[in-house]
Amino acid sequence: AQALGLSLSSLVLELTEHERVTDIGAILGVIERLRRHGGALAFDDFGDGHSSLRLWSELHPEYVKIDKYFVSQVNQHSHKLQTVQALSRLAETFGSKLVAEGVETADELEILRDLGLPYAQGFYLGRPKTDPSSAPSPDAERVLHSRQISVLPLQKQVSNRGLTARALLIEAPTVGAAASHELVADIFKQNKGLHALPLIEGERPVGLISRKTLQDLFLQIFFRDLYGNRPCRLHANPDPLLVDIHTPLENLTEILTSADQRYLTEGFVITEGGLYRGLGTGADLVRMVTEARIEAARHANPLTFLPGNIPITLHIQRLLDNQQDFIACYADLNQFKAFNDHYGYWRGDAMIRLQAECLQAVCDPRRDFIGHVGGDDFVLLLQSPDWKERLERAVQTFNGKAVNLFDPADQIAGGVRTEDRNGQLRFHPCTTVSLGVVKIAPGRYRDAESVANAAASAKHHAKQNRAGVYLLEQAPKLQAHAKADNRGS
Structure with a gap:
């Protein structure tokens, strides 16, 4: 460092994954001398080779580099996401700062940013140079300063994790x-x-x-x-x-x-x-x-395997916390009960799966989130600027395909006849979908419950007005705010 004219305070000693540390005392002595002059220690490729939690605990490195295996496609694999989250908690415990290695896409950088990792390196931020730039690439800059949040991969929930x-x-x-x-x-x-x-x-x-x-x-x-x-x-x-x-x-x-x-x-x-x-x-x-499976269904719906109530709530809260404009959409089927009563649950499940398929097809997996509340109720949280065209396409596609789940005679008739609660035969048109939409602006909604209530209100208007896509321009006053006001009075 002195030969190159560098201060020792700018020196970081990197312990690679291939180094086997046998004498902790000796290496601690070297590190302490380095630290007295402002230097620091880094672990390279943690999660590979000989890196270990024990070594992390004993040496307390200032920096820990996460092996690129866990960073690559972290936006697609829940086990990698959970590993990075666990390492973040460990870094907080040991007082270290994490560095994500091998970042090569905007999606990877976006999710690492949302996880709160302080440092990252990789080709997406910039290529190695003898005279490195002081700023990341323009594309990386846009990701880092964007308010758009990432869509986390659905974490697989084992219904009885750890239970024996x-x-x-x-x-x-x-x-x-x-x-x-x-x-x-x-x-x-x-x-x-x-x-x-x-x-x-x-x-x-x-x-x-x-x-x-x-x-x-x-x-x-x-x-x-x-x-x-x-x-x-x-x-x-x-x-x-x-x-x-x-x-x-x-x-x-x-x-x-x-x-x-x-x-x-x-x-x-x-x-x-x-x-x-x-x-x-x-x-x-x-x-x-039964209890374990009910809890699992709150994380992922067993019929569609889409995120359930808990991931929906967490994603809404992330959007609110990030002060991000987004669209909250509540999807519900019209005349579904009559269809389900007439044809039975097997075909009713097929109708719900079709609904999920059509809604999921119009979502940009990078920007848009879809969750299954239960039954024929779905929630979409959209950051795509062309959200209206996407939703209209979903309605058109579903309404066109749903007819095919009716028997030929009922398709010709345009619906089915079923008994109402009074035993009277009533005609019910073919099943269609209604989408209630609310624009969520930063600062207007305090919590996920108030957003969900506003979207449910929009869905109610959509069904009443027989509209495919209904935008509720004036959302009702927030329940959360009303409760806060009541507490203060």
């Missing part, structure tokens, strides 16, 4: 296989909530007898006299379902569709390494699987 059979574990008393029916009956009497009792030999389960089974037996005439003091193994299930405590919850859903429904009534035995640990019930399994 341990979550279903119920501690329960045990008996030996030779225990009498009378003893088992006494244990059930003392443990009102116990649904079954495991039979154990040498810590290994050898049977299971349910409360219901024992109750039915004791209702039989002379059973107590004949079997009361005999071993309970005579009437226990000798082959209960054994579930290892580490089994992922998703694997247990097969129990729900099993031909042997005893598992739903008497439950199952939870083991670890073949040894008894506790019991599980079919009711708890049904509840937990």
